[in-house]
Amino acid sequence: GQQVMQIPQYQHVQEGEDFTTYCNSSTTLSNIQWYKQRPGGHPVFLIQLVKSGEVKKQKRLTFQFGEAKKNSSLHITATQTTDVGTYFCAEINTGTASKLTFGTGTRLQVTL
């Protein structure tokens, strides 16, 4: 089956440090989405990447799509306690119209 691996599984940082999570797929992706899930909450859409090599920024968050469209990353600069949660990438495999497969997720803990 379709595998979407994310590393690391868990990261604990001090406020102000940077954080990066990586998403790797076994197949070429048509596009990729990123979601954030706060503890006890539901996934919330952050961004979608479509083009090979695409880079998008949202304030302190930088999202990148690999040149071969098989991997993606999310980088947070100067983390804050509000960044706590689990970050999931989600992929739509070429050929499917309505199935979004979530990655294994990276749980971020930020302490003062």
Place this chain on the structure above:
Amino acid sequence: EPEVTQTPSHQVTQMGQEVILRCVPISNHLYFYWYRQILGQKVEFLVSFYNNEISEKSEIFDDQFSVERPDGSNFTLKIRSTKLEDSAMYFCASNRQGADSPLHFGNGTRLTVT
């Protein structure tokens, strides 16, 4: 901003019983989904639904599961004979254009099978 709503927020049932989880997707959305998340694990795709029929389903979505859109607003997930391993958070989601557009999730129903 419109939201996906789910009821109940928590359902406790005995093994072997049938449960129906209810969802009201965002009104102008065309695609509807059910996902589940076992505590501390990833969000797993169950089924997608479009134009009054199932578009895709996962291996988890076996004969014990069914979905229905009984009227113009509700979208339900039925589990016919619950098992202990069905205990999880079940999320309903919807979007306008299928997998190419953002998913909007509800707050989820926590199902506990005892």
